[in-house]
Amino acid sequence: MKKLIQTIAVAAMMTLVIVSCKKNQETITDEPQATVKNADKVLQYIKDLGFPAESIVDNGSEFVVEEDILFPKDMVVPFVTEGPKTEQYYTGSIVNSTKKLNIRVFIDPSMTSMTSEINSGIAQWNAVPNSTLRFNVVTAAPYDILIKDENLGSGTCGQGQFPSGGSAGALIKINKSYIAGNSFAQRARTICHEFGHCISFRHTNWSARGESTATNVPGVTGTDALSLMNGGQCNSGATVLSQKDKDATAALY
Ligand SMILES: [Zn+2]
Numbered sequence: 001m002k003k004l005i006q007t008i009a010v011a012a013m014m015t016l017v018i019v020s021c022k023k024n025q026e027t028i029t030d031e032p033q034a035t036v037k038n039a040d041k042v043l044q045y046i047k048d049l050g051f052p053a054e055s056i057v058d059n060g061s062e063f064v065v066e067e068d069i070l071f072p073k074d075m076v077v078p079f080v081t082e083g084p085k086t087e088q089y090y091t092g093s094i095v096n097s098t099k100k101l102n103i104r105v106f107i108d109p110s111m112t113s114m115t116s117e118i119n120s121g122i123a124q125w126n127a128v129p130n131s132t133l134r135f136n137v138v139t140a141a142p143y144d145i146l147i148k149d150e151n152l153g154s155g156t157c158g159q160g161q162f163p164s165g166g167s168a169g170a171l172i173k174i175n176k177s178y179i180a181g182n183s184f185a186q187r188a189r190t191i192c193h194e195f196g197h198c199i200s201f202r203h204t205n206w207s208a209r210g211e212s213t214a215t216n217v218p219g220v221t222g223t224d225a226l227s228l229m230n231g232g233q234c235n236s237g238a239t240v241l242s243q244k245d246k247d248a249t250a251a252l253y
Helices: 002-021 031-048 109-126 184-198 243-252
Strands: 056-058 062-065 069-072 103-107 135-138 145-149 158-161 171-174
Touching: 031 056, 031 062, 031 069, 069 171, 103 109, 109 135, 109 145, 109 184, 145 184, 158 184, 171 184
Parallel strands: 069 158, 103 135, 103 145, 145 171
Antiparallel strands: 056 062, 062 069, 158 171
16 A cells, blocks of 8 residues: 555656646646545545444545544555454554654644643643653654644534554644633643544544444443543533543553
8 A cells, every 4th residue: 555655656746747847738647536546445444444424524635524533535544454344443543652652743833822722732641640652742844743723614623633554643623713712721622632533532422422333442441421532522521631531541552
């Protein structure tokens, strides 16, 4: 798969070179076709993860599932060796043992006004006992997660990606103007929650919300009203990681 992507990337670069050498001719590129093909694979991957087709929203450059989970159409789809994987894939899709030690977060200029909230959210994950997971803010590339402002309309406070290929989910979008009127603790909660998706957490209350079946983290079962990873609770949910949130983090990381 990686090889195929590399091949496509090289082909696209060569096309660019060729096009730039023939300014008077019509631009021809095979890139759009390649993107469409990858999008089909991403769509299948989302279905294989157990999300029903009707829960998947095509948002142009990405698919959105359960309102705040993003799958970019150009993502590298993890190689599945045997048949479709359902929810079990989530626990297999965590940040790997090397990368979890230093997950680099780059704050887009559009989000620097909420740097304090971002630092607060990060500090909660970094302080979990018996976990070696660490987020670190960096001021230049390379980085693992980009956090930026985007108008997500009314009702959605933020969106995050799941990990893939051993890397943390690469993008967090925060509906900055929408949450601007919330308290500091609630703004930080939204950001902390999206970071949780980037390290593979599903919504703790997935069942009550009618979301697709999620797998329990080993040893940490059941519902949890105090979980910061409960979904659909922007500006009303927990502002600190619950004991179970911490136990789950320690179990995975
Ligand atoms: Zn969420």
